Amino acid sequence: MYAYDELDRTLINERVSEFRDQVKRRLSGELTEDEFKILRLQNGVYLQLHAYMFRVAIPYGTLSSMQLRRLAHVARRYDRGYGHFTTRQNIQYNWIKLAELPDALAELAEVGIHAMQTSGNNMRNVTSDQWAGVAPGEVEDPRIWSEILRQHTTLHPEFSFLPRKFKIAITASEHDRAAIKIHDIGLRLHKNADGETGFEVLVGGGLGRTPFIAKTIKPFVHGRDILSYVEAILRVYNQYGRRDNIYKARIKILVHELGIEKFAREVEEEWKLMGDVGLTLDHSAIEEVRSRFSYPAYEKLPHMPDELKQAAADPLFERWRKNSVAPHKVQGYSIVTLSLKPVGGPPGDATADQMDAVADLADKYSFGEIRVGHEQNLALPHVAKRDLPQLWRALDRLGLATPNVNLVTDIIACPGLDYCSLANARSIPIAQELTRRFANHDTADMIGRLHINISGCINACGHHHVGHIGILGVEKNGEEFYQITIGGRADENAQMGVLIGPAVPYAEVADVIEDIVEAYLALRDRPEELFVDTVKRLGVEPFKERVYATR
Amino acid sequence: MPLVKQGRITTDLFVHVADGAELPGDGAILISAARFLEDPEAILKRAGKTGVIWPNSRAVDDLVPYLDRLAAVALVFPTFRDGRAYSQARLLRERHGYEGELRATGQILRDQFVFMSRAGFDAFEVKKDADADAFAETMKRYSVFYQPTGDGRVTALNRRMQLRHSESAGQ
Ligand code: HEM
Ligand code: SF4
Numbered sequence: 041m042y043a044y045d046e047l048d049r050t051l052i053n054e055r056v057s058e059f060r061d062q063v064k065r066r067l068s069g070e071l072t073e074d075e076f077k078i079l080r081l082q083n084g085v086y087l088q089l090h091a092y093m094f095r096v097a098i099p100y101g102t103l104s105s106m107q108l109r110r111l112a113h114v115a116r117r118y119d120r121g122y123g124h125f126t127t128r129q130n131i132q133y134n135w136i137k138l139a140e141l142p143d144a145l146a147e148l149a150e151v152g153i154h155a156m157q158t159s160g161n162n163m164r165n166v167t168s169d170q171w172a173g174v175a176p177g178e179v180e181d182p183r184i185w186s187e188i189l190r191q192h193t194t195l196h197p198e199f200s201f202l203p204r205k206f207k208i209a210i211t212a213s214e215h216d217r218a219a220i221k222i223h224d225i226g227l228r229l230h231k232n233a234d235g236e237t238g239f240e241v242l243v244g245g246g247l248g249r250t251p252f253i254a255k256t257i258k259p260f261v262h263g264r265d266i267l268s269y270v271e272a273i274l275r276v277y278n279q280y281g282r283r284d285n286i287y288k289a290r291i292k293i294l295v296h297e298l299g300i301e302k303f304a305r306e307v308e309e310e311w312k313l314m315g316d317v318g319l320t321l322d323h324s325a326i327e328e329v330r331s332r333f334s335y336p337a338y339e340k341l342p343h344m345p346d347e348l349k350q351a352a353a354d355p356l357f358e359r360w361r362k363n364s365v366a367p368h369k370v371q372g373y374s375i376v377t378l379s380l381k382p383v384g385g386p387p388g389d390a391t392a393d394q395m396d397a398v399a400d401l402a403d404k405y406s407f408g409e410i411r412v413g414h415e416q417n418l419a420l421p422h423v424a425k426r427d428l429p430q431l432w433r434a435l436d437r438l439g440l441a442t443p444n445v446n447l448v449t450d451i452i453a454c455p456g457l458d459y460c461s462l463a464n465a466r467s468i469p470i471a472q473e474l475t476r477r478f479a480n481h482d483t484a485d486m487i488g489r490l491h492i493n494i495s496g497c498i499n500a501c502g503h504h505h506v507g508h509i510g511i512l513g514v515e516k517n518g519e520e521f522y523q524i525t526i527g528g529r530a531d532e533n534a535q536m537g538v539l540i541g542p543a544v545p546y547a548e549v550a551d552v553i554e555d556i557v558e559a560y561l562a563l564r565d566r567p568e569e570l571f572v573d574t575v576k577r578l579g580v581e582p583f584k585e586r587v588y589a590t591r
Numbered sequence: 592m593p594l595v596k597q598g599r600i601t602t603d604l605f606v607h608v609a610d611g612a613e614l615p616g617d618g619a620i621l622i623s624a625a626r627f628l629e630d631p632e633a634i635l636k637r638a639g640k641t642g643v644i645w646p647n648s649r650a651v652d653d654l655v656p657y658l659d660r661l662a663a664v665a666l667v668f669p670t671f672r673d674g675r676a677y678s679q680a681r682l683l684r685e686r687h688g689y690e691g692e693l694r695a696t697g698q699i700l701r702d703q704f705v706f707m708s709r710a711g712f713d714a715f716e717v718k719k720d721a722d723a724d725a726f727a728e729t730m731k732r733y734s735v736f737y738q739p740t741g742d743g744r745v746t747a748l749n750r751r752m753q754l755r756h757s758e759s760a761g762q
Contacts, residue, residue, distance in 0.1 A: 045751070047751065048735075048747070050734060050735050051733070051735040051737075054732055054733050054734065054735065057732070058702070058732050062702060070721075075671070075700055078700075079702055191737040191747065191748070192737060195705075195706075195733075195736075195737065196737075196738055197677065197681075197705070197706045197707075197710045197738065197740055198674075198677045198706075198710055199677070200674065200677075200706055201671070201673065201674025201677065201703075201706075202674060278674060278678045283673055283675075313686065314686075317739065318739035318746075325748055325752065328751055328752055329748075
């Protein structure tokens with residue numbers, strides 16, 4: 041965990057008092073809605089269908105139990121008793137009152153939580169691997185670098201009014217859980233031939249209207265230079281990024297229009313001209329940040345404790361364990377994913393009571409720490425294996441032990457038409473319907489890893505392009521239709537899905553998905569071949585045929 | 592439009608001269624980049640100070656040869672959402688060593704004063720008198736800064752390292 045010190049806390053409090061003043065001026069009419077808009081967005085406040093929506097940052101997905109309890113409190117005191125974990129390591133509240141927002145922010149600030157730059161045309165909350173610091177084989181804990189970048193990008197005096205939003209994601213693992221290739225800047229921590237730590241820097245990824253996979257702009261930037269290099273990229277973007285058309289203002293368009301080589305040359309030139317402007321991180325600066333991360337005092341535990349051996353007799357436990365428990369870098373410990381995707385539930389929602397209970401479980405079993413991943417699930421990062429059976433029983437009582445992590449019902453979905461003013465179609469009810477269709481665990485197990493992603497409009501908040509199956513809501517003559525893509529993925533081999541044919545009406549979506557899954561079961565060459573791999577091998581044609589032959 | 596300098600509403604000594612209009616023989620003038628670049632040497636020979644309004648779509652490089660002879664550079668915020676001039680300001684101050692007045696013009700919210708001042712602006716054409724009145728208060732809002740800029744404010748990281756250093760020295 042990273043502990044905010046007096047300076048971090050002071051800054052957050054100063055931000056709260058500034059926002060309090062801005063809300064006051066808005067309510068008195070001194071600020072017009074147009075003026076207020078850019079200010080509130082920088083504090084994560086949207087005006088949505090029903091009310092103001094409030095988006096709170098969970099930097100690099102790490103929370104303490106105390107912080108999670110406070111998020112629960114905000115849900116209860118200022119909202120309707122629940123919150124929605126999103127694909128960007130934050131939590132959204134949908135029913136907040138503007139006049140109460142400064143108080144909610146002040147309460148969050150007490151535990152080192154803020155909503156700075158969760159929205160707006162600035163550098164957004166830096167995201168990272170939800171297993172950072174505990175995943176086996178990681179180069180080093182990427183959160184140290186995420187925190188360095190969090191600080192650098194917070195209230196940046198040059199880049200708070202960029203052409204568009206700007207997202208940075210970091211991974212330090214071979215297997216990319218942070219989806220770095222669909223971010224404006226993706227950073228992959230690795231070591232060069234001399235054993236020095238640095239980053240492969242990728243730019244220009246993103247989904248939305250014009251999806252792009254990020255391209256490598258430089259294979260190795262030394263850790264000490266990462267701030268200046270990122271600053272150089274942003275300066276080029278701030279000056280040359282288009283502002284005439286918001287749909288073309290993202291850095292991915294600039295990179296695409298210039299070509300990566302030309303863009304890279306511009307950045308390189310800017311970087312050279314920049315010289316030493318105090319951004320180089322010497323060893324002691326990096327260590328200063330590193331020193332404020334604390335790690336649990338792990339015990340020396342057996343690899344296979346008796347408790348686990350005994351529990352293995354229970355098939356329900358085993359099902360959950362196989363599905364939700366991942367290896368930890370320390371022997372005798374595991375990483376446990378808590379599914380926020382119960383059958384029939386809106387993906388990513390958690391009630392205040394659930395959040396409180398998870399906080400208690402984290403205290404009891406995970407050194408008080410919780411993680412939030414972009415799949416809209418939570419995780420307990422340091423659970424002793426001997427505690428797994430007890431933890432499982434507790435989670436089961438809370439409805440948080442659905443053994444569907446990475447399976448067909450572990451659906452990622454944006455709020456769609458139920459909350460979002462930009463939506464063309466509903467997302468949540470589609471997700472709910474699909475979780476009912478595939479509720480049978482044996483079937484789901486047989487299907488294996490399959491990611492379904494749903495977005496209610498082209499903005500792609502549900503990452504539909506990179507879903508193994510992607511579902512995109514579109515509107516046709518006032519009715520909800522859905523385009524289906526297959527073969528997308530968001531990991532280290534990230535790729536956009538391919539459209540299988542004409543959009544289908546709301547009522548047919550679940551049937552179509554069932555058809556696609558059945559086609560896969562018939563077409564895969566062995567049970568271990570994942571859905572995406574079958575699609576890769578055969579292309580979309582056989583799936584298309586199956587879906588449209590009878591429609 | 593009130594001009595704020597050093598926290599106070601100040602009288603603007605510069606006269607805006609439109610592109611077609613005749614230049615006064617002396618006195619401080621503020622002219623467009625296009626006009627200035629037509630014949631910079633002639634303009635700089637005038638008695639009286641010269642200020643240039645530089646558009647945010649043009650690299651400041653073209654202005655660099657004249658910087659030490661300019662009394663003011665005005666950068667433009669066509670809307671308060673368009674932040675190109677922040678980069679221009681930092682480049683002028685930090686890379687090119689410009690020391691004259693750096694003025695923010697166009698659409699400016701008082702909530703942006705801190706960003707602007709950190710980027711190097713020291714004069715602000717604000718929309719309302721109330722914004723000018725709020726200047727001092729707004730500038731005091733923040734005491735912690737994460738990024739180094741040419742404004743010389745010590746960053747949080749440096750403060751922490753100094754603290755650590757003095758702690759270990761005192762042991
Ligand atoms: C309900 C309020 C929301 C609104 C108004 C909204 C709006 C938008 C817009 C306009 C974009 C596209 C921006 C662009 O491409 O330049 C976007 C992108 C995105 N949103 Fe949302 N969003 C909302 C909620 C959410 C939620 C709940 C999630 C997560 C479940 C989410 C995750 C994302 C992500 C990941 C992207 C980036 C897609 C990409 O890589 O291009 N948003 N959002
Ligand atoms: S994808 Fe569209 S509908 Fe869904 S949350 Fe984003 S903007 Fe709203």
